[in-house]
């Protein structure tokens with residue numbers, strides 16, 4: 001500890017806490033995401049300062065490679081093939097650097113450790129296999145065609161159909177975030193139903209091949225009709241209609257028809273949540289009605305886990321298992337992107 005807190009917060013200067021011989025600083029009673037408190041360890045220095053709301057802020061000055069080594073195992077199982085872990089390390093580095101300088105501009109730190117920026121629970125969660133992937137790709141970033149960082153988003157499994165960024169988050173189409181579709185020009189309920197009937201297989205799309213495909217590639221879920229109707233607040237449900245889908249078939253606009261009126265839900269994440277936290281919005285619905293015309297049972301048959309934009313993590317595992325290198329994996333999922341070693 002090189003400084004102590006002074007009594008007056010008005011004149012508080014930054015207080016630095018330096019690590020001991022282990023290289024770690026321990027911090028007690030840290031608020032965690034579950035509403036509890038825990039002890040966390042951090043690499044590098046900690047300093048205590050005041051944020052723009054006048055609250056004390058504990059800030060960790062952590063080297064980028066130490067931070068990434070803590071993040072990568074949380075994003076992808078460290079038992080994944082090395083080339084998949086390297087692809088994940090580069091994507092995570094891109095995401096990290098892309099956020100710096102775009103938020104917390106008036107705070108005395110660059111990133112917060114919550115969902116807003118990047119969830120980080122400190123040191124102690126590293127795995128030698130993921131750390132090796134971070135070191136092997138040190139300084140490597142994914143650059144767009146024509147320059148600039150790729151927004152290297154990823155999700156667990158695309159279900160064999162990636163999605164365009166604008167269909168998931170709105171905004172303008174990003175040339176690096178284009179869907180890769182095997183054969184469809186446009187997808188309606190019938191095409192999607194046929195596609196979803198094709199299960200995992202050794203010669204299917206990349207994310208249909210590894211063992212992770214057994215839980216992610218295709219899924220079914222019963223939806224609680226009463227709970228759905230109550231949340232929607234439109235009386236007993238009569239119908240559900242997917243009004244719009246993205247290029248991969250992901251639902252982007254859903255109409256609920258009830259005795260008390262209609263309700264439209266927009267956005268793939270909002271739709272997934274409304275239907276009881278579905279793994280993805282790439283689904284078709286099956287419903288039954290009672291004698292009065294009300295929906296009595298409802299189920300979704302779907303594919304993939306997550307938004308499906310950018311890199312498909314299970315697909316990356318499938319590609320690596322087939323002998324593809326990490327740069328090939330990244331080029332598969334980020335259109336027109338190339339690797340550049342910056343440091």
Ligand SMILES: [Zn+2]
Nearest residue numbers: 111112116117
């Ligand atoms: Zn933040």
Ligand SMILES: [Zn+2]
Nearest residue numbers: 158207312315
């Ligand atoms: Zn995939």
